[in-house]
Amino acid sequence: MYRRALVLPKSGTENFFLWGPRQSGKTTLLRASYPDALWIDFLKQDDYARYAVRPELLRLELNENPIDRCRQIIIDEVQKVPELLDEIHWMIENFTYKFALCGSSARKVRRGKANLLGGRALRYELRGINAYELGEDFDLDRMLNRGYLPEIYGSDQYLRQLRAYVSDYLKEEIAAEGLVRSLPAFAGFLEAAALSDGSTINYTSIGRDCGVSNNTVKGYFQILEDTLLGRWLPAYRKRAKRRVLRAPKFYFFDVGIVNHLAGRMALRRGSDQYGHAFEHWVYHELSSYLECAGGILPITFWRLSTGHEVDFVVGHMLLAVEAKGSARINSRHLKALRLLKEEHPHIRCRVVVCLDTKPWRTDDGIDVLPAREFVRRLWSGDLMADTDQALTASPAPPPQ
Numbered sequence: 001m002y003r004r005a006l007v008l009p010k011s012g013t014e015n016f017f018l019w020g021p022r023q024s025g026k027t028t029l030l031r032a033s034y035p036d037a038l039w040i041d042f043l044k045q046d047d048y049a050r051y052a053v054r055p056e057l058l059r060l061e062l063n064e065n066p067i068d069r070c071r072q073i074i075i076d077e078v079q080k081v082p083e084l085l086d087e088i089h090w091m092i093e094n095f096t097y098k099f100a101l102c103g104s105s106a107r108k109v110r111r112g113k114a115n116l117l118g119g120r121a122l123r124y125e126l127r128g129i130n131a132y133e134l135g136e137d138f139d140l141d142r143m144l145n146r147g148y149l150p151e152i153y154g155s156d157q158y159l160r161q162l163r164a165y166v167s168d169y170l171k172e173e174i175a176a177e178g179l180v181r182s183l184p185a186f187a188g189f190l191e192a193a194a195l196s197d198g199s200t201i202n203y204t205s206i207g208r209d210c211g212v213s214n215n216t217v218k219g220y221f222q223i224l225e226d227t228l229l230g231r232w233l234p235a236y237r238k239r240a241k242r243r244v245l246r247a248p249k250f251y252f253f254d255v256g257i258v259n260h261l262a263g264r265m266a267l268r269r270g271s272d273q274y275g276h277a278f279e280h281w282v283y284h285e286l287s288s289y290l291e292c293a294g295g296i297l298p299i300t301f302w303r304l305s306t307g308h309e310v311d312f313v314v315g316h317m318l319l320a321v322e323a324k325g326s327a328r329i330n331s332r333h334l335k336a337l338r339l340l341k342e343e344h345p346h347i348r349c350r351v352v353v354c355l356d357t358k359p360w361r362t363d364d365g366i367d368v369l370p371a372r373e374f375v376r377r378l379w380s381g382d383l384m385a386d387t388d389q390a391l392t393a394s395p396a397p398p399p400q
Contacts, residue, residue: 002133002150005292005379006126008033008100012070015092015117017078018102020126021228021253022173023149023165026102027076029126034072034100042077055084059091069096079103089117105173107226125228125295128254129153130288131372132379140371144277145267147256148284162260166190173227180223185212189220193230193250194261198279200247221250229253233283236300236313245303255280269325269355278325279311282353282374286312286321289378308336317347319383327355329368337366349383 004025009016011034020026030037040058042048051057067073078084078101088099101121128148131138146158155161170183180186188210196206201221203214210217224230233249252258255277259267267274283299290297297318303309312321320340324333329352337350341364350366353374360368369377377383
């Protein structure tokens with residue numbers, strides 16, 4: 001088991017939600033963090049049946065048999081019984097118990113207007129495994145082909161497991177909850193959306209490909225967002241001189257899932273598909289680091305109306321990152337970062353992440369970093385070290 005970088009609160013000190021896609025390692029992390037917790041798991045039918053019918057049972061049971069206040073109370077798959085959140089809210093107000101509420105889908109909670117505890121619970125999100133957590137086991141080509149789910153990354157049967165993951169998702173998260181009228185149409189949408197991963201979305205084109213309306217496509221993307229299978233990357237909107245584009249991009253949560261849905265087999269260095277997967281991985285590392293460091297800084301991308309684009313901007317021009325799946329970086333690769341500097345002279349740090357073997361710096365201060373060096377500098381805090389908004393949270397040390 002790899003040690004995860006996300007550090008959860010000490011037992012009995014905080015109430016919090018822990019969200020994350022299925023198989024991202026939420027349960028494993030909770031068990032490692034709270035070995036003596038009181039555990040209620042709604043994947044177990046007996047737990048689900050009892051509390052779904054009578055949510056107040058938890059309060060009554062804790063009244064009758066109080067537990068040590070230092071023990072965390074973990075509710076796994078809490079979205080399956082959203083009514084329980086009212087009881088938890090009452091207990092937070094009247095008792096000193098601390099709850100860890102774990103879920104793989106926020107859709108039922110949000111759409112059902114369930115109680116999200118009114119700001120009384122912290123929010124954490126566990127993404128798939130990252131290069132920092134893998135340590136010496138990190139293999140870039142393996143990660144770009146297999147994705148970030150811990151079990152699939154280490155499996156010799158990863159293609160079968162990716163197929164099973166998508167099939168189980170369609171069956172469990174979509175069919176079981178009745179989220180769509182037509183599963184075949186939604187399956188077609190997933191394939192079309194995967195081909196647009198990391199791009200601005202053309203609803204009309206995707207709707208035409210899978211035979212549904214624009215509004216239906218928008219609803220499908222909302223389902224992916226609510227079930228934590230994807231997220232929007234907004235455009236950086238503050239402009240100084242030149243006109244910037246404002247349409248967001250969409251990224252699936254896992255590049256292995258994208259490869260499967262898009263029908264891609266082995267990705268080879270030098271191919272366009274490898275370059276797209278490499279950009280996805282850089283986004284994954286950035287977003288994972290920022291979540292572990294407190295989740296306070298946004299990630300955006302910057303694009304001019306001329307088509308020049310910087311893949312990722314952290315905060316308000318604290319760090320700009322270009323991802324290039326190439327071993328040879330030239331002036332063409334640096335053009336967008338230079339235009340960004342002209343537009344926003346206060347930009348603190350500009351980086352190109354690539355497949356070069358050694359780090360180097362351009363005359364105008366752009367750092368060109370191999371993938372491993374990027375990981376080292378990112379997770380050590382070096383890339384953000386000279387900013388005014390220094391990240392104070394310390395992720396867990398890498399595996400030894």
